[in-house]
Structures are given as structure tokens and as C-alpha cells.
Amino acid sequence: MTLNNIEIDTLVVGAGQAGVAMSEHLSKLGVPHLVLERKRIAEAWRTGRWDSLVANGPAWHDRFPGLEFDLDADAFAGKDQVADYFEQYVRKYNLPVRTGVEVRQVVRNADRPGFTIETNQGVIRANRVVAATGPFQRPVIPAIAPKDDGLHQIHSAAYYNPEQLPEGAVLVVGAGSSGVQIAEELMRAGRQVYLSVGAHDRPPRSYRNRDFCWWLGVLGEWDAEIAKPGREHVTIAVSGARGGHTVDFRALAHQGMTLVGLTQSFEGGVARFQDNLAENINRGDENYLALLDAADAYVERNGLDLPPEPEARKRLPDPACVSNPLRELDLAQANVTTIIWATGYGVDFSWLQVDAFDANGKPQHQRGVSKEPGVYFLGLPWLSRRGSSFIWGVWHDAKHVAGHIATQRTYLAYRDREQRTADEQQPSISNVSTFGAH
Numbered sequence: 001m002t003l004n005n006i007e008i009d010t011l012v013v014g015a016g017q018a019g020v021a022m023s024e025h026l027s028k029l030g031v032p033h034l035v036l037e038r039k040r041i042a043e044a045w046r047t048g049r050w051d052s053l054v055a056n057g058p059a060w061h062d063r064f065p066g067l068e069f070d071l072d073a074d075a076f077a078g079k080d081q082v083a084d085y086f087e088q089y090v091r092k093y094n095l096p097v098r099t100g101v102e103v104r105q106v107v108r109n110a111d112r113p114g115f116t117i118e119t120n121q122g123v124i125r126a127n128r129v130v131a132a133t134g135p136f137q138r139p140v141i142p143a144i145a146p147k148d149d150g151l152h153q154i155h156s157a158a159y160y161n162p163e164q165l166p167e168g169a170v171l172v173v174g175a176g177s178s179g180v181q182i183a184e185e186l187m188r189a190g191r192q193v194y195l196s197v198g199a200h201d202r203p204p205r206s207y208r209n210r211d212f213c214w215w216l217g218v219l220g221e222w223d224a225e226i227a228k229p230g231r232e233h234v235t236i237a238v239s240g241a242r243g244g245h246t247v248d249f250r251a252l253a254h255q256g257m258t259l260v261g262l263t264q265s266f267e268g269g270v271a272r273f274q275d276n277l278a279e280n281i282n283r284g285d286e287n288y289l290a291l292l293d294a295a296d297a298y299v300e301r302n303g304l305d306l307p308p309e310p311e312a313r314k315r316l317p318d319p320a321c322v323s324n325p326l327r328e329l330d331l332a333q334a335n336v337t338t339i340i341w342a343t344g345y346g347v348d349f350s351w352l353q354v355d356a357f358d359a360n361g362k363p364q365h366q367r368g369v370s371k372e373p374g375v376y377f378l379g380l381p382w383l384s385r386r387g388s389s390f391i392w393g394v395w396h397d398a399k400h401v402a403g404h405i406a407t408q409r410t411y412l413a414y415r416d417r418e419q420r421t422a423d424e425q426q427p428s429i430s431n432v433s434t435f436g437a438h
């Protein structure tokens, strides 16, 4: 069925968790809307993650309020279980999602309010557009990547399992949650692994019988509105793999992984690393210890009965690769056949041709409400708070954005006395055009 000539109040682009949350809140507020998804619901969880990936947070935390996972509350849902969860959510709330429809262009109408939306299945008109196309759309590989056809190079988004890689050692660049988990999986599969470690936060998986998600919640960290100065681009190294464990770079090195500093350049088959490995690891420790201190203070202040855990403060000795770090690596000599770039993602809003971006193409908005009236963003990192790009956080941002839309509709539905009188005389005519598929 073509979508040609459909008119809808609000169009939501993307049916990942952000689009699903948005649709739930719009439904609750009675806003007619449609969600268009170019592939399948929660496609990123289906095909954009490696095979063994589990959620970073336990099932009781990484979910929406309206549905629990069919799992032990402290277990970590596998990536397909997360995708199934959002499919189930759409069914439970009977949300108007159309899959297999790509939005190709959105432009503001010149001669009437609203937007014209071009899709691969026809042209739609909408009063409002919510961009819920994800925080991590375009894998980013830095320009320093060597131009060497002999090396197998992939982004972490294209990594699925150790078997897909050619034999040989692997250099993983980036030690956030993706890089460190992939590096550990490869090491456990018998690969020689070099892991390039930059600045990172490294919370304990759990402390005093509480997961770090709980600690970040009660300490107000998920709700932090801005990143600490200088830590805006700092990645967080956590893992739910194998039941969940604290990421400990020294332990990984003692098990055989070679840690190196930030990757600086490649030249003539030689990789060079910055001399900052120990500093990065020590700053990660500081972040780890700061959370333990804040947790202890919280326990004391509130008189909680949570068992002390002094062993969490023990530190392994520095492995040789930290005390005497490699500054360069001849890739052929080290038999490195693969580089995995766990270097993050960018966004791509080329389809959204409206006045909602700064000169660098960065969305301009306040808690998701764009400076271009009628355009909204959802799911972006730090949209309103630290938790904004995560499962539980996007649900709360969606509530705010849906509330803004409902309020705007109230303003636009207002009729002054003269208009109301005219309406009463001609009851069949209404100026409010909010019909749609819902």
C-alpha cells in the first residue's frame, strides 16, 4: 500500500527505542501520528551489534516502565532479546509503526504550515516531524587509518564474532564498552590482541550488592544535564558479558592482552601510540574510586544496610605493558592482520532539510525541541541528560517532547469568540486538520 497523499499530525522517523517511546507517549496524549522505519523495529539491536552482545544494564534497569523483560531482573538481555522486547512493546501498545519505509527528504512547506516528506513509498504531509533516527548512525573511522590493502579493517559496527576475522593478531582501537568487550572476546577466542586505550570512565559493575546502574541512579548521575568539563567525549567502559563484570584493564593485560596508549598514526606498516596509557588507566581508576567514595557516603548518610566491600579498592600491580608501554608496533612483525575501529559514530541528518542545525550540522534544540518550529530530535547523546541515548533515558525525553507537541496542538486548536460563533453556525467546518492513521 502506497503512502501517497497521507496527511498526519506528527511523523516519527525511525522505530528504534526512541521512535517506540515517542509513539507510546503520543498515543497516550491522543496525538495522531505515524512511525516510519526503513528496516525493522529495533533494527540496530538486530543487525548493528555483535553476536554475543548483551545489554550494558541489567533487565530491571534497561527497559521502559510499561513492560518487563521475561528474564531474571538482574540478568543482561541479549541483543535479540532487546529487539524482541521493542517489537513486543509495539504490539502491546498497538503503536502505528510502518516498517520498510525510508524517509528520504523532509522540507518545510512554503505556502502552508507543516512539512512535505518524501519516502520510498510516496509523499506525506505532516504538521510535525520527530527525528528518532538514532545517536549512532554513521560508523566513524578516523583519518589516520592506514591505506593498506593487506590489512583487514572494520568498524566495530561490522564486527560479529571472532570467526569472521582472518587468522592473526588484532589491533582494537578504542576501549569504550564496544572496544573492550570485543578485545576481550577475541582474547578468549585465542587471538593475540592489542588494545589502544584512550580516556575512559570505568564504573564498578557492582558495589555493595548494587549494580552501577543503581548507583548512577540514586546518585543523580544519569540525570546530569551536562558532562563534566573536559570529559564530554570520554567513553564509558562497562560490560554485561558473562553475567557482568567490572572492566579491569590491568586484569586483561595480566591475562595476555597488550594494552597501548591512544593510537596516533600509521606509517610504513608501523603503528605509533601516544605515551598516555598509564595516565589514561590511572584516570579511569580515579573515576572508579570516586564512584565507590560517593556510594559509601550515600550508604552512610542514609543509614543503608549494604555490606561493605573493601576488596573493591584493591588494585592489581601494573602489568609490563603499562609500566613500559609500547610506543610503536610493526604490524607485520606482530602478525597483526586486522584492525577493529571501535571509534564511535556520527549522525546523518542530510534527509532533514530544515533550519534546525548549526554551521557544523549539529542539531540545535532544547531538550529535543528544535529551533525550527515543528521539528524535534530524540535519542541524541545528552539530549537532556546523561541517560538520553540509553533505553530508560529516551523514554523520559520522549514524554517531554510528546508533551510539547500536545501543548502546541492546544494553542493551534484555539478558536477566538468570533470563530467559535461561526463554527456553531456551520458545525461541519473545522479549521483544525489533525486527521491521520491513528
Ligand SMILES: Cc1cc2nc3c(=O)[nH]c(=O)nc-3n(C[C@H](O)[C@H](O)[C@H](O)COP(=O)(O)OP(=O)(O)OC[C@H]3O[C@@H](n4cnc5c(N)ncnc54)[C@H](O)[C@@H]3O)c2cc1C
Binding pocket: 013, 014, 015, 016, 017, 018, 019, 036, 037, 038, 039, 040, 041, 042, 043, 044, 045, 049, 054, 055, 056, 057, 062, 101, 102, 103, 104, 132, 133, 134, 135, 136, 178, 351, 378, 379, 380, 389, 390, 391, 392, 394
Ligand atoms: C554497541 C552498542 C551497545 C549498546 N548497548 C546499550 C545498552 O546496553 N543499554 C542502553 O540503554 N543503550 C545501549 N546502547 C545505546 C542505545 O541504546 C542504542 O544505540 C539504541 O539503538 C539507540 O536507539 P534509537 O532508537 O535512538 O536509535 P536506533 O536504534 O539507531 O534506531 C533508529 C532507527 O531509525 C531508522 N532510520 C534511520 N534513518 C531512517 C530514515 N531516513 N527513514 C526511516 N527510518 C530510518 C533506523 O533503521 C533505526 O531502526 C548501545 C549502543 C551501541 C552502539
